[in-house]
Amino acid sequence: MVGSTELKQHWRAVYAGKDEDEVSWYQARPSLSLQLIRAAVAAPDAAIIDAGGGASTLVDHLLQAGYRDISVLDIAPEGMDKAKARLGAEQAAQVRWIVADLLQWQPPQMYDLWHDRAVFHFLTEEEQRQRYVDVLRRATRPGGHVIIATFAPDGPEMCSGLPVRRQSPQEIAAALGEEFDLLQTADEHHTTPAGKVQHFNYALLRRRQG
Numbered sequence: 001m002v003g004s005t006e007l008k009q010h011w012r013a014v015y016a017g018k019d020e021d022e023v024s025w026y027q028a029r030p031s032l033s034l035q036l037i038r039a040a041v042a043a044p045d046a047a048i049i050d051a052g053g054g055a056s057t058l059v060d061h062l063l064q065a066g067y068r069d070i071s072v073l074d075i076a077p078e079g080m081d082k083a084k085a086r087l088g089a090e091q092a093a094q095v096r097w098i099v100a101d102l103l104q105w106q107p108p109q110m111y112d113l114w115h116d117r118a119v120f121h122f123l124t125e126e127e128q129r130q131r132y133v134d135v136l137r138r139a140t141r142p143g144g145h146v147i148i149a150t151f152a153p154d155g156p157e158m159c160s161g162l163p164v165r166r167q168s169p170q171e172i173a174a175a176l177g178e179e180f181d182l183l184q185t186a187d188e189h190h191t192t193p194a195g196k197v198q199h200f201n202y203a204l205l206r207r208r209q210g
């Protein structure tokens with residue numbers, strides 16, 4: 001198991017060494033995430049968090065779509081710095097940027113929607129997965145939505161040089177437990193900047209009301 005400090009160093013080095021559109025997970029437009037988010041939360045004041053968002057362009061598109069309560073969390077400030085620079089000072093100031101290790105984080109509020117693309121899949125050990133679910137439960141209001149995207153069972157075994165746990169939407173739902181209902185699943189065949197195709201699974205879930 002990689003410790004929090006080593007993990008942070010790994011991700012800081014990744015973002016320091018590559019442009020945002022050179023990393024394998026880069027998407028100019030995260031279409032599937034946007035589609036699922038729109039299906040889950042319509043209100044512009046819905047509290048949305050992109051957990052492990054890094055330099056993702058999701059925040060740009062959410063702002064463009066009119067969402068006004070957006071947080072981005074990442075262990076490495078360098079990724080989010082790229083997103084801030086891309087957005088410009090005025091737009092970046094409309095977003096809450098949180099530097100934290102998800103597994104150590106104490107959520108300051110409950111969100112209407114939790115989005116995670118390609119973060120949960122790094123948690124290969126049961127104890128880490130349980131800690132993630134514990135944080136997720138504290139950060140998602142009853143009735144709130146969760147979107148988690150991981151490499152699919154036939155996807156790559158590694159991401160950014162780290163081993164991943166490949167899983168189906170049903171496995172994601174099982175990890176979250178009975179408190180979360182699986183509403184929708186989706187597939188993405190993501191083409192990396194190097195031209196490789198990676199199979200992702202998306203799960204949209206809803207936390208039960210009580």
Ligand SMILES: C[S@@+](CC[C@H](N)C(=O)[O-])C[C@H]1O[C@@H](n2cnc3c(N)ncnc32)[C@H](O)[C@@H]1O
Pocket residue numbers: 007011025026027051052053054055056057073074075076079100101102103116117118119122159160
């Ligand atoms: C493969 S990238 C995906 C980035 C983004 N979600 C996207 O789809 O473009 C994984 C991201 O998760 C972040 N990350 C990894 N482990 C983390 C942790 N324990 N806590 C917070 N962020 C983490 C990394 O810094 C990186 O930005």
